Amino acid sequence: MFQEKCRVTSIIQRSTALWEVSLLSPAISAASRPGHFVNLLPSDDWSPPMRRPMSIAAVSGDIFRIIFKIVGSGTEKMRSWKPGHLVDCIGPLGNTWTDYDAYFPLLVGGGVGIAPIQFLHEDLTAGRIRHSLIAGALTSGEHLFKHDPDSGVWLTTDDGSCGISGNVIMGLKKAIAKIPEKSEALKIFCCGPPAMNRAVGEFALQAGIRCDISVETVMACGTGICQGCAIELQQIASELPIYRQHFALACKDGPIFRAELLF
Ligand SMILES: Cc1cc2nc3c(=O)[nH]c(=O)nc-3n(C[C@H](O)[C@H](O)[C@H](O)COP(=O)(O)OP(=O)(O)OC[C@H]3O[C@@H](n4cnc5c(N)ncnc54)[C@H](O)[C@@H]3O)c2cc1C
Numbered sequence: 001m002f003q004e005k006c007r008v009t010s011i012i013q014r015s016t017a018l019w020e021v022s023l024l025s026p027a028i029s030a031a032s033r034p035g036h037f038v039n040l041l042p043s044d045d046w047s048p049p050m051r052r053p054m055s056i057a058a059v060s061g062d063i064f065r066i067i068f069k070i071v072g073s074g075t076e077k078m079r080s081w082k083p084g085h086l087v088d089c090i091g092p093l094g095n096t097w098t099d100y101d102a103y104f105p106l107l108v109g110g111g112v113g114i115a116p117i118q119f120l121h122e123d124l125t126a127g128r129i130r131h132s133l134i135a136g137a138l139t140s141g142e143h144l145f146k147h148d149p150d151s152g153v154w155l156t157t158d159d160g161s162c163g164i165s166g167n168v169i170m171g172l173k174k175a176i177a178k179i180p181e182k183s184e185a186l187k188i189f190c191c192g193p194p195a196m197n198r199a200v201g202e203f204a205l206q207a208g209i210r211c212d213i214s215v216e217t218v219m220a221c222g223t224g225i226c227q228g229c230a231i232e233l234q235q236i237a238s239e240l241p242i243y244r245q246h247f248a249l250a251c252k253d254g255p256i257f258r259a260e261l262l263f
């Protein structure tokens with residue numbers, strides 16, 4: 001974990017809803033793996049005073065990228081960043097996606113939850129690991145990818161303006177139908193809004209498919225100190241320290257959890 005003042009090298013609007021910032025940080029970039037996040041200060045004057053967690057969406061050399069959606073004061077401040085601005089970041093934080101080489105990976109991202117999924121997608125593509133990507137959005141303008149089932153990229157839109165009309169579960173079913181491997185060989189990697197995470201988690205549990213989900217809770221410290229991100233697990237997580245096996249910390253034990261622990 002490093003704390004660095006990271007220089008903004010570019011800030012662009014990637015879709016109607018999402019912005020992408022490139023940040024120069026040799027230390028954080030070198031240590032980041034898909035699934036990690038940074039906790040950053042939107043403003044130098046500590047307004048708002050708490051850091052905001054943002055998933056790492058890509059790394060290239062000394063630069064890492066984040067993708068964000070404007071929802072409140074912190075992300076509104078982030079939109080006004082200009083190239084050259086220094087951003088105080090702590091990271092990389094949290095756990096990472098694992099076991100993607102032991103199974104056929106099905107990557108599912110919804111809304112801004114596409115950020116950590118994009119990083120995994122780029123990592124698997126670079127490692128020539130065959131996988132499918134299912135991305136869900138309300139409408140076509142919110143998507144970062146092109147619908148291309150032959151390359152394993154499936155888009156869904158709620159309004160039917162591109163890809164499959166409907167939600168990511170419909171995309172998942174179509175993607176699975178195209179894969180020759182049996183269900184035991186599949187594993188879902190998912191990040192999206194709470195309702196989508198629940199739907200994907202319950203689908204996976206019913207279908208007997210392994211599934212890891214990255215959750216987005218409200219966080220403060222991001223490093224396991226404030227206890228502000230505690231989530232109640234549905235099963236005892238024996239792999240965690242004993243005092244966090246029932247109430248885990250999303251920032252330290254997660255943000256990625258097995259679906260059966262969440263639902
Ligand atoms: C591990 C992790 C990774 C994340 N990665 C990304 C990312 O890559 N891109 C991105 O845009 N966002 C991401 N988020 C969510 C992001 O941190 C919040 O949207 C952001 O902190 C909101 O700050 P704000 O000041 O703009 O909004 P606020 O003014 O703090 O809140 C505005 C509204 O958003 C809600 N909200 C605040 N924080 C969250 C949250 N964590 N989850 C859901 N709702 C929230 C509030 O309840 C309120 O209704 C991530 C969250 C976590 C925990």
Ligand code: FES
Pocket residue numbers: 218219220221222223224225226227228229230249250251252
């Ligand atoms: S955000 Fe402080 S303990 Fe998780």
